[in-house]
Amino acid sequence: MTLGQPSAHSLTRAQAAIERHARLVPDFPSPGIAFKDLTPVLADADGLDAVVDALARACDGAYLVAGIDARGFLLGGAVARQLGTGLVAVRKGGKLPPPVIGVDYALEYGTARLEIPADGLDLAGRRVAVIDDVLATGGTLVAASQLLHRAGAHVHTIAVIMELAGFTGREAIRSGIGPAVQVHTLCEG
Template identity: 60%
Template sequence: MKTNKYASARDALADKMRFVQDFPEKGVLFEDLTPVLADGDALQIVVDELSVACQEMGADIIGGLDARGFLLGSAVAYNLGLGVLAIRKKGKLPPPVITQEYELEYGTAALEIPADGSDLHGKKVVLVDDVLATGGTLVAATDLIERAGGSVTGYVVVLEVDGLGGRARLGDAPLVVLNGDSAAASL
């Protein structure tokens, strides 16, 4: 097995993250994970740390949020030998679906999961995504999981955007932020 050049996900993120000023609109600093995902060592350490957090939260299944949460969530699920539930943007899944609308920083959107084919009753779901901003996407995904009979036992993200109140909207469930402060990264 190959040795990883990074000691932690935080080190990998500090080395590989790309920052783009004024994207997607003026005044916003976009933190681009694309270089992290494209580097084998960086991706491996990020996925390994996400996997540890999901395992500690007792996941039966991983919920990956459209779109980068798919990439990360699928890798975590594979690492843990679990399934992954793709939580899609509205209109991407064939019917029947369960839909949940929510507000974003810049408007409104909706998420969907299949109404058939994935029995979530009694399952513990850990939601995996790239960024926690306002928390709207994770709250909507939580509502979807609960409506389908599952329970969200925690949230695992790579980055958190400070000052947008996302953390407060998630309630009491554990939150792990890989690039956050030590309090955010504890269970």
């Protein structure tokens, strides 16, 4: 079974909702950066429905959905419900009781850690789709995918709302996870 692809209609609907509701915040988080805030898209019932529908179509065929702390939880939970699957919450380091499986990874300004429970999750051989809101450098998505792989899962797709132009996220995913993983984005920002 292969994972899905958003239909032209679902993709167009999601893109229209993002265009209508996302707000541009100049000079955030630092001067010269134009931050595209997706919160208003998710706060609109039709916008949330359109985004979740398109992401779910991209993840069709997954046994589980993994949402990355924190906005990926919102999206991942909704996508998992639509697909009738379970959800794996990929948490920031230190948020889960032991034992955990963790992975440290580099950020532009330091390091971070992602974790999942070491007990209670049967991920061995499971097809997992990873969900987050934005793809920029790809570091967090690669780390989450490597963490799930370490737990025995097979990450076959990554789906995000927005891919930031001018960043090397897709390249990082190809080199960090491999070319076989499908990367789906609903729009560029």
